[in-house]
Amino acid sequence: MSEKKQNDNGFPNISRGLAEVLFDTTKISKIDGEEGKLLYRGISINELVEKSCFEETAYLLIYGTLPTQSQLDTFISFLARENDLPRQILDIIFTLKEAHPTEVLRTAISALGAMNREKSISNSNDFRKHAMSLMAKVPNIISAHLSFRENKKYSPAPMKLSFAANFYYLLTGQIPTKQEEKIIDKLLILHADHGSNASSFATRVAISTESDIYAALTSAISTFAGARHGGAIERVMTMINEISEPGNASSYVKRKQEMNQPVMGFGHRVYKTEDPRAFHIRKIAQSISYKNKEDNNYKILEALVDAMEPYINKGVNINVDFYASIIYHSLGLPKDLYVSIFATGRMPGWVAQAQEQFENNILIRPLLHYIGENNVEYLNIEHRNTIVGEQI
Incomplete structure (x- = not known):
């Protein structure tokens, strides 16, 4: 990365989208885009997804080290104790029952902040507790909204379950099988953090101004919902429905390229090879698709991979969104819940990013290079004849 402030033409060096800009240091996640590696606190995602559980991975991200059994038990108990929703929040969710689930989640978290009279936090321990309390409530917010819009009574999980099993129950009303629980658990781990992506950056910017958690x-959820971030996962399912058959994949890709439009689920700002998360999600998608005898969607995605091979060879590879959507579909979950489910997994990462910023804070304030006119004379209104732009 260049240290020069100007290029050879005397024009300032500008990194649009802050591409490849290092704005701080971190101990949370390491992303190797060339090798396709992802580490949480130094531990490979490949190890965590096979050996850990979501609660343990969340603890790792938030506290910086793997827990002892006693620490993990205490952490799990805290999440279980903090997941209840105040009556006022349930009323807000009911009022917004026709809204998109991600909009409801964003609004409910903001409302929880408005209700909290102890938001002013001066130490890391209190900061962490407030953040983890919010994390615990997210599955119940999503579940309450799902219940209300289906005109059902909202009821939390009836027994002590793992975070993943509890989440599945809240979404479906059924206790998951061991396989279903493991699938949700792995997806939550794979979604848990990913460096200074747009939503994590938004989290840090908010904390840098000394806003509360x-x-x-x-801010994180609002940013995450965008179609070029977490919102892409819904569009993958829309794409699959549009293609409808594996044999249509090649013509679909050709049409998209002719229109200069992206094929959803391909390409990543950081990875130049296959996203390591996608490797694991692909295995889950294949297994669950064939087990449930719903392999058409999986075959469509594989046909897209074949059709996209020339672009994959140039570094436009599959990303985390590509296969996740058909897993959620196979589990019988509504398409408009996919972003909120992804956000549930990302909560510990956002918490860790916020806390790291809180503990070593500096105001994040990039610059814009002005390219407009200079020294323009102010004209009184009676002398303005040229209409610029559209009339209101």
């Missing part, structure tokens, strides 16, 4: 996580 509620504002930071509201």
Whole structure:
């Protein structure tokens, strides 16, 4: 990365989208885009997804080290104790029952902040507790909204379950099988953090201004919902439905290229090879698709991979969104819940990013290079004849 402030033409060096800009240091996640590696606190995602559970991975991200059994038990108990929703929040969710689930999640978290009279936090321990309390409530917010819009009574999980099993129950009303529980658990781990992506950056910007954790996580979810971030996962399922058959994949890719439009689920700002998360999600998608005898969607995605091979060879590879959507579909979950489910997994990462910023804070304030006119004379209104832009 160049240290020069100007290029050879005397024009300032500008990294649009802050591409490849290092704005701080971190101990949370390491992403190797060339090798396709992802580490949480130094531990490979490949090890965590096979050996860990979501609660343990969340603890690792938030506290910086793997827990002892006693520490893990205490952490799990805290999440279980903090997941209840105040009556006022349930009323807000009911009022917004026709809204998109991600909008409801964003609004509920903001409202929890408005209700909290102890938002002013001066130490890391209190900061962490407030953040983890919010994380615990997210599955119940999503579940309450799902219940209300289906005109059902909202009821939390009836027994002590793992985070993944509890989440599945809240979404479906059924206790998951061991396989279903493991699938949700692995997906939550794979979604847990990914460096300074757009939503994590938004989290850090909010904390850098000394806003509270509620504002930071509201910013994160608002940013995450965008179609070029977490919102892409819904569009993959829309794409699959549009293609409808594996044999249509090649013509679909050709049409998209002719229109200069992206094929959803391909390409990543950081990875120049296959996203390591996608490797694991692909295995899950294949297994669950064939087990449930719903392999058409999986075959469509594989046909897309074949059709995209020339672009894959140039570094436009599959990303984390590509296969995740058909897993959620196979589990019988509504398409508009996919972003919120992904966000549930990302919560510990956002919490860790917020806390790291909180503990070593500096205001994040990039610059814009002005390219407009200079020294323009102010004209009184009676002398303005040229209409610029559209009339209101």
